[in-house]
Amino acid sequence: MSFWTRLKDGLGKSAAKLSTGITDLFTKRKLDAAALEEFEELLITADLSPRLAAKLTEKLRKTRFDTEVSDEEIKQFLAGELTTLLTPVATPLRLEAGLQIVLVVGVNGNGKTTSIGKLAHYYAGLGRSVGIAAGDTFRAAAVEQLAVWATRAKARFYPGDGTKDAASVAFQSAESAARDGVDLLFIDTAGRLHNKEHLVAELAKIRRVLLKSIPEAAIQTVLVLDATTGLTALSQVEVFKDAAQLTGLIVTKLDGTAKGGMVAALADAYGLPVHAVGVGEGIEDLQPFVAKDFAERLCSIDAE
Numbered sequence: 001m002s003f004w005t006r007l008k009d010g011l012g013k014s015a016a017k018l019s020t021g022i023t024d025l026f027t028k029r030k031l032d033a034a035a036l037e038e039f040e041e042l043l044i045t046a047d048l049s050p051r052l053a054a055k056l057t058e059k060l061r062k063t064r065f066d067t068e069v070s071d072e073e074i075k076q077f078l079a080g081e082l083t084t085l086l087t088p089v090a091t092p093l094r095l096e097a098g099l100q101i102v103l104v105v106g107v108n109g110n111g112k113t114t115s116i117g118k119l120a121h122y123y124a125g126l127g128r129s130v131g132i133a134a135g136d137t138f139r140a141a142a143v144e145q146l147a148v149w150a151t152r153a154k155a156r157f158y159p160g161d162g163t164k165d166a167a168s169v170a171f172q173s174a175e176s177a178a179r180d181g182v183d184l185l186f187i188d189t190a191g192r193l194h195n196k197e198h199l200v201a202e203l204a205k206i207r208r209v210l211l212k213s214i215p216e217a218a219i220q221t222v223l224v225l226d227a228t229t230g231l232t233a234l235s236q237v238e239v240f241k242d243a244a245q246l247t248g249l250i251v252t253k254l255d256g257t258a259k260g261g262m263v264a265a266l267a268d269a270y271g272l273p274v275h276a277v278g279v280g281e282g283i284e285d286l287q288p289f290v291a292k293d294f295a296e297r298l299c300s301i302d303a304e
């Protein structure tokens, strides 16, 4: 199955919600105040945030108020606006010369470990030397789960020395990776959100020890978010934005959720790069984020 097909299937539920909604609203209808209000509500139900929904509705009002509109025109309008919004955030991970470290953070269950496995596989496939470090020292099975992914992705694996100290695992793995000539080192972390102070302190400590041997510019911190949580993900960004210097996002589980619109809400609220999106549990089910494809799929426009 091609990525396009997976994304198309994956966003199917989100797209169905928006496009049936639009068709119900705008089959040859005058764009009056009531229609605009219903449009705005529809966007909110599709997990575009109230703020983004208001902006898009205002734009539509300005350009088309009191004219006859069709559902196709509305879908084209929306896809165009979302493409414009998403294009600047659709950027891959930075890959410069020398060791690049990617600290992967996020709430437990969001898909950190799985995404690391998929990313490692992706970059190894591009001929990069990839390493994976087991910085989630709290979950008993975390190290083994990561080891399995490293083997599948043909990545070097840095399990740490069995201590519970994530910062020392991070430090040791960075030193080993530099020695091994690794281009890209992914460091898994624990995501115990119930203890925010602890989380903030731990992530800060990991950064601090990494900075002893690695320049600031070579460290990226990527937050993994679960699309099925919809707008709740925005509050997770708030927490981790304070805890870590976030440089980008990965959004997982876009398959089988009707909440794909949350990616647009995220872009509108934070403008953080979206490096990749997850559309399944398999090793190939994580791919670069392509703004236009995503926007058009979300609005059920066939661009093939």
Ligand SMILES: Nc1nc2c(ncn2[C@@H]2O[C@H](COP(=O)(O)OP(=O)(O)O)[C@@H](O)[C@H]2O)c(=O)[nH]1
Pocket: 106, 107, 108, 109, 110, 111, 112, 113, 114, 115, 191, 224, 252, 253, 254, 255, 277, 278, 279, 280, 281, 285
């Ligand atoms: N359907 C689907 N499941 C995913 C995706 N990404 C991760 N998962 C699943 O989510 C669960 C938690 O993932 P895991 O990587 O262990 O999360 P972590 O606790 O953040 O490390 C696992 O069962 C994964 O297979 C995705 O893009 N789509």
Ligand SMILES: [Mg+2]
Pocket: 112, 113, 114, 136, 142, 188
């Ligand atoms: Mg994990």
